[in-house]
Amino acid sequence: MVTLGHKDGSIEKVSVSRITQIVKGYKTHTVIGGEFAVVKDDENIAFKTLLGSCVAIMFYDKSLKIKGMNHFLLPATSNSNEDMKYGLYSVEAMLNEMYKLGCRKENMAVKISGGGDIVNVNLSGKSIGHRNVEFAMDFCASEGFRIISNHTRGTEGRVILLANSFETFIKTVNSSNTTTNVIAEEKKLQQEISTRQPAISEYVSGTGIFEVDDKNKEDMEITLF
Numbered sequence: 001m002v003t004l005g006h007k008d009g010s011i012e013k014v015s016v017s018r019i020t021q022i023v024k025g026y027k028t029h030t031v032i033g034g035e036f037a038v039v040k041d042d043e044n045i046a047f048k049t050l051l052g053s054c055v056a057i058m059f060y061d062k063s064l065k066i067k068g069m070n071h072f073l074l075p076a077t078s079n080s081n082e083d084m085k086y087g088l089y090s091v092e093a094m095l096n097e098m099y100k101l102g103c104r105k106e107n108m109a110v111k112i113s114g115g116g117d118i119v120n121v122n123l124s125g126k127s128i129g130h131r132n133v134e135f136a137m138d139f140c141a142s143e144g145f146r147i148i149s150n151h152t153r154g155t156e157g158r159v160i161l162l163a164n165s166f167e168t169f170i171k172t173v174n175s176s177n178t179t180t181n182v183i184a185e186e187k188k189l190q191q192e193i194s195t196r197q198p199a200i201s202e203y204v205s206g207t208g209i210f211e212v213d214d215k216n217k218e219d220m221e222i223t224l225f
Contacts, residue, residue, distance in 0.1 A: 001013045002016060002029060002039045004029075007033070007035060011093065028046045029048075031048070038068040039066070041164040042065070046164075047161075051113060055071075056160055057087075060111075063104070064107070066098060068098050074087065075134075087132065091136075110140050110148065112133065113151045116152075157172070
C-alpha cells in the first residue's frame, strides 16, 4: 500500500496495483504540488516530482526501509485552513504517517531538493525558492533530523526520482518546453500570492523526463544525490 496526502488535506491508502507507470524498472507515482507519498521499499514503488521554486523533503527510515516524499509550494500560511500545499503542514502530516508505520526519528535521514529562482516571486524580501529551502533546512535542524544531501536553489527546474534504499536521481531541466511550462506555473503562483488566493499550482509537465529509450540515456546527465 502507498499512503498519499492530497492538497485538500485528505490522506488515503492506495493499492500498488493502481500505479502503472514504469520508470527505471520501478512502478512510479508522480507527486504533484501539494501532495506527499509514503511507501515501504518492499512494494518496489518509486516517487518522482518536478520542482521549480517548490521544494521536496524526502525522509528515509534505514531500519524499516520506508521512504516519504512531499512537494510543497510555500513554507506556511496564517490561514487556519492549512493543507498539503504548505511546507509545515505537509511535512508534519507526512511524518505522522511514517511514525504510524513504526518509523523512528533516530533512524531517519533526509534529502532536500528544489527551491530554484524560476521567476521573480518574493516573500518578505526573499524569493519563494529561498524561503522554501530555508524552511526545510530550519525544520530539520529544529526537529533533529540529519540532512545527508541537498540539491537546491539555482535558476533551473529539477526532476527528482526517489527509489529504493534512498537512491535518488536528479535531472536539471534544460528542455525549453518544460522550462516554459515551469515558468508558466510559477507565474500562476505569483498571481495567487499577490491576490491572496490559495496556492494551487501543480507541476506535472516534464515529469516524464526519465522516460526515454536506451539510445538517449547517455545524453540525459542524470546524477545521484
